[in-house]
Amino acid sequence: MIRRLPEAVANRIAAGEVVERPASVVKELVENAIDAGASRIEVALEAGGKGLVLVIDDGCGMAPDDLPLAVERHATSKLADDQLVRITTLGFRGEALPSIASVSRLRLVSRTAAMAEAWALEVAGGEPGRPAPAAGPRGTRVEVRDLFFKVPARLKFLRSDRSEAEAAEEVVRRLALARPELAFALQVDGRPVWRAEPGGGGPFADALLHRLGTVMGREFVANAVEIDAEREGILLRGFVGLPTFSRKDARQQHLFVNRRPVQDRLLKQALRAAYSDLLFHDRQPVAALFLELPPELVDVNVHPAKAEVRFRDPGLVRGLVVGALKRALAEHGHRSATSTGTATLGTFRPGTSAVPAGRAGRSGLAETGPAFTPAAAQAALVVAAPSARAAPEPEPAASRFPLGAARAQLHRTYILAETEDAVILVDQHAAHERIVYERLKAELRAGAVRRQILLIPEVVELDPAEQRRITARAGELARLGLVVEPFGAGAVLVREVPAILGEIAVDRLLKDIAGDLVELDQALGLEEALEAVLASVACHGSVRAGRRLHVEEMNALLRQMEATPYSGQCNHGRPTYIELKREDIERLFGRRG
Template sequence: MSKIKILPEILSNKIAAGEVVERPASVVKELLENALDAGSKKIIIEIEQGGRSLIRISDNGTGMNYDDALLSIERYATSKIFNDSDLFAIKTLGFRGEALPSIASVSRFQLITRDENSQTGTSIFIDGGKITKVTKTGAPTGTMVTIRQLFYNTPARRKFLKTINTEMSHVADTVARIAMSRYDVTFKLLHNNKQLKNWPVVQNPLDRAVDVLGSNIKNDLHKIADSGADSILTGWISAPGIARSTARGTYLFVNGRFVRDRMVQHALFKGYAGRLMKGQFPVAVLFLKIPFDQVDINVHPAKAEVKFAEQTRIHDAIVKSVSQTLNLAERPRWAEASPLSAKDSHISGIEPEYGYIKKKEHSSPKIFIDKENVSSINRKDEIFSIPQKAEQSPLWAKSSFRDLRIIGQLHNTFILCESDEGLVILDQHAVHERIVFEKLKVRAKGLPTVSQKLLIPETIDLSYSEAAILTRILPELQKFGLEIEPFGGNTFVVKAIPSLLADREAQPLIIEMVEKLAETGFTSGVSDAVDECLIIMACHGSIRAKQRLSDEQIQRLLDQLDECENPSCCPHGRPTWLSRPIKTLEKSFKRIL
């Protein structure tokens, strides 16, 4: 007797159901996609006991006639693909023709449907995959699918369902995601005969997004609207200060389909680079439209993942769009005019060259107060080491950080300033970190390397793995003025450091960089690893809390903060400044109501 057998159709449908139908929310997703593909403009979702006892989806779409209704419950029966070219350029949400038969095989299932050309509707009853009754019935145009006792005949799967509240939460999240992508459709969600949510049709897609995310976030969302040769990216991203502790607030849609794509998500996070602290996630709603033949949506059983034909190009486009949107949005709100072009907003100054210096004790860095020319400064007149760029272009026509009126310091840690609107508070360490970080990073844009040679080179001994990490990034560190050479075995010699870090010891800096890379690795590439190093350099080279600054020194910080591409966050993602409008203060003191 042959050991290999053809599985019965009912059993194969149950296996297929295991891939497509994970829980009640999976059923809701598949049925909503079918309803939208049918052109529905109103969809009602009725749930009982978290989907365990009842799931009913009613729509006013095109519906089906008698013959099509019977075919729709057959495996691989579909009206959406007919050949290979259709399979690799899918324009619909559903397409494989397995949802209905898979769901019907693990439930007590009823389908009622009618198209506009039929006089009566068609009703089909299926019990555990077996058709038990087919009749004609009165019905409006559209389709209603009722699923009772999900997984009643597969107890092993039913026992893995969570509590009613948990399963209902998954259902609600699924409906919310789909509703967010189709603001032109009305969605109504009921649980145990009580309406949980009603999303009516809206004219502005932002209104639907805010309805899902919460109205309190509306004023902190920044619009994205970018287009390339054959792609369009739209949506909204939150200000970094609105970040959450999980990725639940991130919604990614590709050609209208909600996906959990690691590449797109990585691009989103990279666009936020330097703006979010570790463990934080942005709130974002992104809609990516690309040619249908440039994306494969048939790589995951639940169609939750996609694969792009040109992943790198899409990734880089998203990073650029997110980063540019945040750069514009994060400018101080007291600046009424628009920023100038990006070419005027980067630091293009060149630090002065100095000769050999002796290694100094760990001390506070220095800021140069340069009123004439950087090269004319006497070393005895040094105060800090933030060189001034040769020619400075204002970022706003009317106001900027340099236009703030300095009040003084609070606990020698926070800088207090006055704007026309109220009080502005800056964290002096975070501000200087941002300035130093961008001055270091700009070296990668082709500007000359500026180092300070150590009169006595400093040696550093590392472990084998640490030495391998340092060796890998030595060429990149050289671009930023950090000259390190192998000295045999696991020993290295530091010959020069960036001029911005002239008064810092090299050994703690190098060790911290290597330890950080040993922890994070190079999973995102050498470029991101180098950024981690630059963040550490900036931290080591910045002024500290509890350090007294003169008004002139504060003014230099404000001037150079204006030159930064991202002045609102330090490289770690902490805010550099915050403001308190005068009206808020007046209300606090009961001067106004």
């Protein structure tokens, strides 16, 4: 027998879709405030939001007759007609407030500009009272107390107060990023914890950069690359981090569609594809990207929490994101993150250990290095100097190159260069790896990588699975300059290799490529997949650590880096060089305060 559910039960079921935790309440209420035209939004939490979620805005407010409708299901002010193809607001379903009210004690206080006084409405567990006059400024104040008191079983699935508060704070931060022209404030248990003021009335990029400094930190701003691109009426704006300014997880990826924060799979894959040959597999790019397109070209009603969207032309969107990011990163590819130099200086701070904390010596106990002092630094340089291979005095103009003039090779691995105002330390293998990789990519795009025939074909032993993967991709590998064919059980015959590599260990190269073929992201297109394999090829053809270089070779490598895209990082996203400014070095030696 089928029966109609009571209204209260239906509302609680709907609440399960919309209200998962206090952060969900914060999201819905702040979005309502934004849609109401607020210029300032204040959020307060108690007990992680389980005790109280308070959102105050200075938006347009509601009339007394609208208050009862606001807590009814399927009532909304955000749809001018019954069409769902041109959604221009953050919320529109008319389910958030009644769903929240069904599982909490809700109090609304609101006032429009035309009203002489505010009006209030209270709802307890889905049972509304009558609107009554109240004191309050223009705008709306929403108090949500005792969340889930009607469904106590839901409380058992919530985390600690601190975890719930952090989740709510993340929601506020994302919405603050979406609207850099608005002011936001967050208070937790009576203590102000976060505030963001507007960045002024200038261009969107300036306001966004100001807000990014507040939300993501000044370090991101110093290492950000601006994105501004358009294709067929779709606009992409924002900032992304340099490849060397990457993270272990994707929490610092903020994506917006028509100012709506989303966790969209297509956009995340496009972001990852743009960095596919710039980051190692376990690193994630940092980004704040805004996609703006006509509302009819995107469906925002495909997820209960509106976290995902569906594009009418996903290929166009993906191509715009990947292309725009690749072009911007190529223009700034010579830059290395400022954090690398900062981290280097941090290892030389007075009184710090020369050995990383927690590193055990042979005795099994943590070793403590000598404290750093200017005198100790001078002594260290005197000891290190004989191990460096000194270079003759270069022409004065050489130091005016961006990467300067080579002065020495340290430990047959690092090139020490000098510019007019800095010292630069280059990892010779990482730098040459990027140079070789970009040349291979250029050859691949021109048609195919140039090959050289091995005088004696080389047999490489592989396990059966590796052999199958290699032979199945033989045609694609040939485009990369690697000609292979099956050779009995568990082996392949290598007849040709990329000409740029010179003498290499062919067996090691084939085993690395076999591993790459397993790990390649299936979301990558054919060309991107080939470039991912090229990264391993380039690694095998690069100048190795431990190889002694002449001064001319070192300077030639520096000049090649200056002319090569993405030379600020190797194929795995690690920095190829570290720059220390003269004033920073002077501070280490006590010459500058």
